[in-house]
């Protein structure tokens with residue numbers, strides 16, 4: 036039980052970092068800002084925001100940006116948890132909304148790359164913009180029977 040409580044506490048901290056990151060989202064088209072924060076094995080936190088593009092189809096999700104940033108730091112195998120938050124931009128650097136944001140299908144697959152390489156399942160903490168709702172999932176539950184590096188002999 037203690038382990039679960041600590042996990043949930045870490046989730047709240049990650050969501051706070053994700054909220055700070057969301058303030059820098061480049062989301063002029065959807066006006067829906069998302070922030071993601073990765074907890075690394077060394078205790079550091081790596082963040083990302085959604086990064087939209089005028090072509091729409093080339094837009095990147097916050098989770099993907101955070102993972103790419105972790106990779107730049109040589110830490111792709113050190114991801115131990117992720118927190119995500121998102122909501123409608125209020126025009127003052129904040130976000131609004133009551134529903135927790137969960138990773139899209141593509142991001143679940145990309146998260147699975149890091150989790151598989153690290154040899155661990157990932158807690159995925161999903162917060163609502165208003166701070167009232169936090170969901171705690173495991174990546175293996177969000178993406179069961181995943182295809183991953185191990186299927187190609189990498190791991």
Ligand SMILES: [Zn+2]
Pocket residue numbers: 096097098099138139140141142143
């Ligand atoms: Zn995504």
